Amino acid sequence: MSRNSAATPTLERRATRAAAADRVADAAGDRPRRRRRRWAGVAFVAPLVVYLVVFYAYPLVENVSMSLHRFTRATYITGEAPYVGTEIYREVLTAPAFVPTVQQTAVFVVGSLVFQYVIGLGLAVFFHRHFPLSIVLRGLFLVPWLLPIIVSATTWQWMMDADSGILNRFLGLFGLDPVWWLGADNSLWAVTIANIWLGIPFNLVILYSGLQNIPADLYEAAALDGAGAWRRFVSITLPLLRPVSAITLLLGFVYTLKVVDIIWITTTGTGTSQTLATWAYGMAFGKGTSAVIRYSEASVVGTILLVLALVMGVVYLVVQRRDQEA
Amino acid sequence: MNTTRTVRRSAALLLVAALSTTVAACGSDDSASSGGGSSAAVTNIGFWDPYPQYDDSSDWAKYVQACAPEGATITRTAAPNTDLINNLTTAVKEDNAPEVVFLDNPAVPEASASGLLVPIDEVGIAASDADPNLAGPGTVDGKTYGVPLGANTLGLYYNEKVLKDAGVDPSGITDWASLNAALEKVTGAGHKGITFAGIPGEEGTFQFLPWFWGAGANLKDIGSPEAVAAGQLVSDWIGKGYAPKSAITDNQSASWDLFLTGDYGFAENGSWFAKSAADEKFPIAMMPIPAKDGGAAPVPTGGEFGVVPLHKENAQAHYAAAKAVIDCLLSSDNQVKTDNMLGYFTANQETRTEQIAAEPVYTSWTDAIDNAQGRTTDLGTAYLQTSAALSKAEQAALNAAGDAGQVKSAFEAAAQETQG
Incomplete structure (x- = not known):
């Protein structure tokens, strides 16, 4: 200011x-x-x-136009793509897969964001108090970010293997039954866990730099007034971190909404792990169980994703403006 | 004031200069391509295949490059099957498609119906003398769009050591009941059962078809009780722990790797592994996949077709180059060499008999390949849709881990999807 x-x-x-x-x-x-x-x-x-x-x-x-015309593979050669208005939108919205996919996407995005943010913030606060080796440790937390996703996703797939994965062996130590992590019913949670792990460094880095912008004398004054650690966190850290938190969550939302790679590599979007993004990817390129190319349907889903991201952007702007007025 | 204006003017000049060089670059590019492409022979021949496992230094790459006609070179590009047809679609649109593509056989009807390919008689390539069951997928609406480069198919490999240890006599496995009994014995003896690829998509369907057809089911009705029986078979394997749960995402290489650990008794996999199987640490043999009530199940044919993509400008020169390359790689005389290179069987019974006689590990495959069925023969372009629905049903069946109600409803839902 x-x-x-x-x-x-x-x-x-x-x-x-x-x-x-x-x-x-x-x-x-x-x-x-x-x-x-x-x-x-x-x-x-x-x-x-x-x-x-x-x-x-x-x-x-072009994307919106594609969702209003019926594109097939032959369109590329003949150029024929009849205009069908909102017909494809109606088809996608009434498809049996649509509602479950939206619900799964919501669970994936909200679950990822909440845990990434809470764990990222906890780690940021932890590393804010300098201690020996804190920089090295903080560096190590960036590893998920630096690894190519093909590597980390394949590793998660191995760890979550139902028959010989390390996660189930670990559960076995406590006498728990093995979990079929990548089976249809659990695959949504499996990919969410992997994605949380992947997103923590991003939250950690941004929130940590946000913490450094909070003047240290505020904490000193609060401590002199007798505020405990929890009170200082709730009354100083959280409110002053609000703008940084808002942008972290907005960026996180957009990133998570469009995640395809980690889901595709671990489960090919099977079972409950299908989100709007993997659904669109499968239809657009004829991958997974969508052997036939459905460009128009994929661009309908793409448009929906776009509108969702746009809505979040507007929410962010409104929140930011209210903050500035306050 | 003066300085700012000078800065502005020079910036504007720079911009103009930058724009004009771009325009000029485009212009010169245009003239070069149209000048070179009036009717001259094609000197740089594009060739695509779905074998990314062979890099530029491989024998296969060198073998392909040796087929370039006088004064021309072949540029080979490899991409996985699912990407190949997508890349081809945009390439044909931009009129820079390669001269020759080795396209997976179930993709040929879709590619030709979309207008990506030229019938081979228009290019001057003689119809091949391939067996009808192997040439089938290349013919769409009475026109032939490709030359089969050979064939592969599926068989049931087994680890002789594991079976011996479990007291299973492989010759006693003749139907599903005896196969299940063998799996029970093998797992009971502390080994693992069977690996197969249940990955979503065409690869998973390819591996499911021997059980599907072996139960007597037909692709025209994938909700039939026979289809459900095939789904129940693989579902029970997961439920009883005969097959690894990772089968739902394993592709054929991954499931072969699992088998090569030596823990498993059986592996459903392709004839392309037959040669390398002979060199493994433990003895591996192969039997035809049993049908439900005995006898060998019909297996799907795998393998690619040599196809010629559509060209607009200077088309005849492109097609002439394509003919030269396809003749060199796939004519009856040369096919054996090409197929031995890839671990495929030749598409013609006569040459195949010679090929198998020269290579004893192939003997057990003779019947399988003679009786193999084309995947698209029944349904043509509708096959891909049905295959996708079947793959979904198989996925659901595997996840049901033996639950008969769920298996049944999965296949019935899939059947509805193909009708809707």
Whole structure:
């Protein structure tokens, strides 16, 4: 905040100077020069606009258009894709797989976010108090992030093997029955656990840097007033971490919503582990049990995912604005 | 004030310069390709196959490259089967498809119906003398779109040491009941039962079909009691612990690796492992997969077809190159060499007899390959949809771990899906 207010006068001053320059130019009757300057402005903005149109607007429009036309493999050759309006949307929304897939996606996203955030925050607070080897240990927690997902997902698949996986052997030590982790009924929890593990470093890093921005004297003052550790956490850490938490959760939501790789490698999206993202992937490329390519259906699901992410973005903006007003 | 304007102007100039060079680059690219492609022979021949296990230094790659006609070179690209047809779709659209593709046989009807392929007689390739059961998938609506490069199929491998230890006589396994009895004995003796690939998708269906057909079921009705019986068989294997639970996601390589641990008695797997099986640490033999009530079950044919993708510009030159390469790799005289390279059987019974005579490990496969059925022969382009539904049903059956009610409803639901 304070840095911003210091910057504003300089900017204002510069703007005033530019406006004054314009007036001088006007007074001289030098209109072409002004027009030229406008063109220069356009030229400066153009690369960004071109980039946005080519890499953002065009694919989005194409995706929506694909969901309104019936695309088949032959479309690529003949170019024939009859316009069918919202017919494909109706087909997808009434498909028997739709409601369970949405529920599974909700469990996957909410479960992942809650545990990633809570564990990430706990670790961030833990590492905030410096102690010997804390930097090394914190570095080790980043390993899940650095490993290629094909490696970590395959390792999870081995560990969760029902017959000889290490997880079931561990349970066996306590006399518990082996769990069929990757079977249809449990696969949603299995991939959620793997995804939580994968997302903790991200939460840890961002929340840790958020913690470092909280002035230490606040804690000192609170301690002098007799506030215990828990009270300091609830009344200082959590409120001051709010903006950082909001962006962590928003980014986490978007990342988790579109997760395909870890699910696909461990279970191929079978059983309850099918989410909207893996469903769309299977249909778009004819993988898994979706041998026939269904481009249009996949782009319907893609559009739904997009709208969901957009809604979360709006929620984030609203929360942020309310925070600023408060 | 003056300096800012100079900066702006030079930035704008830079931008213009950058844009114009891009435009120029596009322009020169265009002229080069149209100049070179007027009607000249193709000098760089594209060749795609689904064998990523062979890299550029492999014998297979060198063998393919040696088939380039005078003055041309072959650029080989390998990708898994499921990716190959997707890549081919976009390549044909952009008119930069390779000259020759080795395409998995169940994908041929879909590819030709989508207009990706050219009938081989239009390219001047003579119809092959392949056996009808092996050539079947290449013919769609009376037109032939591909030359079978050979065939492979499935058999029931077994670990002779494990069976001996468990007191099982392999010659006594003639139907499902005796197979189940053998599995019970093997697991009872402290070994593991059987590995197979139940992975979702075409690969899983391919492995399920011998049981499906062996029960007397037909792909036109995948909800029949015979189909349910096949689902119940594999479901019970999981439920009784005869098969590993990882079968639901194992592909054929993974399930073969499990068998190679030496713990398992049986493995359903492909003839392409027959040669390497002879060199393993323990003795491996093969029997035809038993049908439900005895005799050998019909097994599906695996293997690829040499196909020629559609070209728009300079098409005749592309097709001429394609013909040269396919003749070199797949003509009756050369096919044996190609197939030995890949561990496949040739598609023609006469040459196959010679091939098997020269390679004793193949003897036990003779009947299996003669009786193998094409997967798409009954249904044509509708096969992929049915296969997907069947794969879903098998997945549900495996997860049911023996629960008869769940197996039955899974197959009935799958049958409805194919009708809807």
